[in-house]
Amino acid sequence: MKWNVGSKLGLGFGAALAIFVLVGIASWQSTRAQSEEARLVAHTHDVIATLAGLDSAVRRAESEQRGYLITAEERYLRPYEAAVAEINTYRLRLVDLVSDNPRQSARAQELGPALADRVARLAESLEVRRRQDFQAVQAVIIAGQGKAAMDKLHDQIETMAQEEERLLETRAVASAEAMRAANQTVIGGTLIALLVAGVAGFAITRNVSGPLRKLTAAADRIAVGDLGVSVDLGERSDEIGLLAQAFTRMTRSLRSMAGVAELIAAGDLRASLQPQSAEDALGHAFVKMIANLRAQIGGMLEGATVLGSAASEIVASTTQLAAGASESAAAVSQTTTTVEEIRQTAQLASQKARAVSDTAQKTVQVSATGRKSTEDSLAGMARIRSQMEAIGASMMRLSEQTQAIGQIIASVEDLAAQSNLLAVNAAIEAAKAGEHGKGFGVVAQEVKTLAEQSRQATDRVRALLGDIQKATTAAVMATEQGSKAVDAGNRQTEVAGESILALAGSANEAALAATQIAASSQQQLVGMDQVAGAMESIKQASTQNVASARQLETAARNLNDLGQRLKGLVASYSI
Amino acid sequence: MSATDSGRQVLRERARALARVPEEPASHQRLELLEFRLAQERYAVETRHVSDVHPFRDLTPLPGTPAFIRGVVNLRGRLLAVFDLKKFFALPEQGITDLHSIIVVNTPGLELGLLADVVVGVRQVDAGSLAPALPTLSDIAAEYLKGVNAERVVVLDLDRLLADPRILVNHQST
Numbered sequence: 001m002k003w004n005v006g007s008k009l010g011l012g013f014g015a016a017l018a019i020f021v022l023v024g025i026a027s028w029q030s031t032r033a034q035s036e037e038a039r040l041v042a043h044t045h046d047v048i049a050t051l052a053g054l055d056s057a058v059r060r061a062e063s064e065q066r067g068y069l070i071t072a073e074e075r076y077l078r079p080y081e082a083a084v085a086e087i088n089t090y091r092l093r094l095v096d097l098v099s100d101n102p103r104q105s106a107r108a109q110e111l112g113p114a115l116a117d118r119v120a121r122l123a124e125s126l127e128v129r130r131r132q133d134f135q136a137v138q139a140v141i142i143a144g145q146g147k148a149a150m151d152k153l154h155d156q157i158e159t160m161a162q163e164e165e166r167l168l169e170t171r172a173v174a175s176a177e178a179m180r181a182a183n184q185t186v187i188g189g190t191l192i193a194l195l196v197a198g199v200a201g202f203a204i205t206r207n208v209s210g211p212l213r214k215l216t217a218a219a220d221r222i223a224v225g226d227l228g229v230s231v232d233l234g235e236r237s238d239e240i241g242l243l244a245q246a247f248t249r250m251t252r253s254l255r256s257m258a259g260v261a262e263l264i265a266a267g268d269l270r271a272s273l274q275p276q277s278a279e280d281a282l283g284h285a286f287v288k289m290i291a292n293l294r295a296q297i298g299g300m301l302e303g304a305t306v307l308g309s310a311a312s313e314i315v316a317s318t319t320q321l322a323a324g325a326s327e328s329a330a331a332v333s334q335t336t337t338t339v340e341e342i343r344q345t346a347q348l349a350s351q352k353a354r355a356v357s358d359t360a361q362k363t364v365q366v367s368a369t370g371r372k373s374t375e376d377s378l379a380g381m382a383r384i385r386s387q388m389e390a391i392g393a394s395m396m397r398l399s400e401q402t403q404a405i406g407q408i409i410a411s412v413e414d415l416a417a418q419s420n421l422l423a424v425n426a427a428i429e430a431a432k433a434g435e436h437g438k439g440f441g442v443v444a445q446e447v448k449t450l451a452e453q454s455r456q457a458t459d460r461v462r463a464l465l466g467d468i469q470k471a472t473t474a475a476v477m478a479t480e481q482g483s484k485a486v487d488a489g490n491r492q493t494e495v496a497g498e499s500i501l502a503l504a505g506s507a508n509e510a511a512l513a514a515t516q517i518a519a520s521s522q523q524q525l526v527g528m529d530q531v532a533g534a535m536e537s538i539k540q541a542s543t544q545n546v547a548s549a550r551q552l553e554t555a556a557r558n559l560n561d562l563g564q565r566l567k568g569l570v571a572s573y574s575i
Numbered sequence: 576m577s578a579t580d581s582g583r584q585v586l587r588e589r590a591r592a593l594a595r596v597p598e599e600p601a602s603h604q605r606l607e608l609l610e611f612r613l614a615q616e617r618y619a620v621e622t623r624h625v626s627d628v629h630p631f632r633d634l635t636p637l638p639g640t641p642a643f644i645r646g647v648v649n650l651r652g653r654l655l656a657v658f659d660l661k662k663f664f665a666l667p668e669q670g671i672t673d674l675h676s677i678i679v680v681n682t683p684g685l686e687l688g689l690l691a692d693v694v695v696g697v698r699q700v701d702a703g704s705l706a707p708a709l710p711t712l713s714d715i716a717a718e719y720l721k722g723v724n725a726e727r728v729v730v731l732d733l734d735r736l737l738a739d740p741r742i743l744v745n746h747q748s749t
Contacts, residue, residue: 417630420694421676424609424628427697431607431622441697448696 004238005208012200016193023189030182037175044168047097047104051161054090057083058118058153062146065122069129069137077126084119091115098160101167107160114153121146211240218247227255257282267573269294297573304567311560318556322549329542336535343528346521353514353521360511367504374497381490388486392479399472406465409458416454423448604702610728611678611691614666617728619698620689624680624733628694631657631675643742645690648677655679655688658742682737700724 061083067076091112098104125146129137140146211233218229229251231244253276263271269290275283423444430441608619609628629650634657636646643662647654657677661668669692677688705722719739721730736742 421628421630424694424696428609428622428625428627431697445696 005204005240008200008204008207012204013197015200016197019189019193019196023186023193026185026189027182030178030185033178034175034182037171037178040171041168041175043097044164044171047094047164048161050090050094050097051157051164054087054094055154055157057086057090058115058150061087061119061122062150065126069125069134069141072129072134080122084122087115087119104160104163107156107163111153111156111160114149114156118146118149118153121149208240211236211244215240215243215247222251222254227251227258257286260286264290264293269297269573269575294575297570297575300566301570304563304570308560308563308567311556311563314556315553315560318549318553322546322553325542325546325549329539329546332535332539332542336532336539339528339532339535343525343532346525346528350518350521350525353518357511357514357518360507360514363507364504364511367500367507370500371497371504374493374500377493378490378497381486381493385483385486385490388479388483392476392483395472395476395479399469399476402465402469402472406462406469409462409465413455413458413462416451416458419451419454420448423451606700606702606705606730608698608700608728608730609678610695610698611676612693612695613661613664613691614669616666617695617726618660618691619700619728619730620678620680620733621730622697624682626679626681626686629677629679629688631677631690648688650677650679650688653686655686657688657690659690661690663742680733680737682734685737687737687742700728700730705730 061080064076064080064083067073068080091108094111095105095108098108125137125140128140214233215231218231221229231247233241233244235241236244257273260271260273271290273283273286273290275287426444426447427441430437430444433440607622609622609625610617610619612618629648632648634646634648637644637656640646643659645657645659645662647656649655655677660666676691676694678691678694680687680689704724706724707722719732719736721732723729
């Protein structure tokens, strides 16, 4: 019989599995027995509890009944009746519980009449108490029939409880026995199963892993490209042996592929290769590769030829390009210089515009000063006018006073004339007096002379007064003319003020315009700066273009050389 | 040295002439005159006829009188007829102003106010120095003139003037 690896594994692990199943069955049976025992124990405890409850109910009924007997109060009757009902319930449950045990069942049946007898006696005593008085009941109790029935009942219940206790003990012993047997089965079975599994695992490992390690080492060497390996595992007919044979076939196939690849590497594309099968990916790939290589090398040959001529043309073009780039660089350089000049001009214009703006600002300030001066001169004109008016008023007063003086002078003249006449009269009187009046005549002559002098003085005063009046009139006229001149001056000043205001407005507008011009000029300058920068960049780019063109020329020459070399290389292939 | 002597003689004569006291004119021949002006001409009357001089004021014209009677004035309570010599002598008229004066003259039986432009003053002249009236002076006034002195002052003869019946208005009208 031939053992392959699967059969060996199945046998070893199957034996261990069977032992584990046996151990499991044994444990299950033991567990089931245990649970049955536990149920029986619980049943026995239930019976004992029911017996205790029955006893307690009987005692409570008796106690409540005794309460009534003593007090004859109705409130003791309801608990009593409840206890009697409870006794009946417990009894029925006991009969039901012990129905599986014939001996206990018989005893329960016996318990029934005893209980009925006890309840009947209690009822009887109650009837006695209800109908008669306490002494009659006392006599019944002293008779002791109730107590004897009670003791008997108690003995029966105790007997049943002892029977159940004994049963409980027997069942505990049996349960312990069954437990110990189950433990032994589980421990032993487990140990045997572990032993069998270990032995089987060791044998299978020895039989399988050694040859596999050898094959793994061979695969590793193939993986690093060593195709000269061979695996000898002797005559083995299992899966390991088949694997070793497959390895040998694989290395053989790979070696043939390597031979073809060496031929291709040597440039011989005439080698032909048959794929091992329809699924031989490497073989098909090699066939496809050879075909592709043939086509590609042919194409490359043509390409190299075309490349050579194209490279020659490129060399010629790049030479022209380099020359053109040089010319363009020179032109760009000139343009850059021109742009720089324009930029300087723009800068100058910007400075001039700023100067104009400053001047306009100064003009605005000057016009503001002029406006203020105009206002001042207007105020001055107003003062002059008021002073002229004051002068006019003074002149009028002076004229009036001059007239008053004229009147006074007229009076003085009149006085002088009268004095004259008086002097004449005195002289006449003196003449009439003859020799005696001569001295008086001299005095009269003196008075007349004085009067004449007074008259002459008044004439001079009058002449002076006339001059003063003329002068006053002239002054009044002059004052009026001055007033008119002041008015005219005032108007002129107002006109001048309006003109200066208009001038200030114009100056403001001019200043604004100059500021805008300065700003525009500044922007223009910035723009020219940017243009100059751009031209500088263009210049650099142009210089780089020239360099690039030179490099391109060199590269084209290299390309041309490369094309020639490529042509030589392709020619070494034999298609 | 004769020239010197003759020169000394001349100087001596001259000193003598200068040192001589002027001859005192005869007192009875002297005329006391009141000089006044009428239309730029100088006239004078003897002061013995003149009582006093007053400013010409508050004339009240009199209707129905000759032109030379200008009217009447109230002089300190006296009514006085004002006689205009310019009208009488047909001198150029210059109008009446306050500067005119009235010379009150008296003759026996008649008191009259003469209207004068300006009263110049009282002066004394020699009666012999009066020249007869110049024919060019004024034809009308000739009969009332006493004479004209060297300063062309016409001295009126009030005795004759006031005796002229032409000035007696009442007499003529009645």
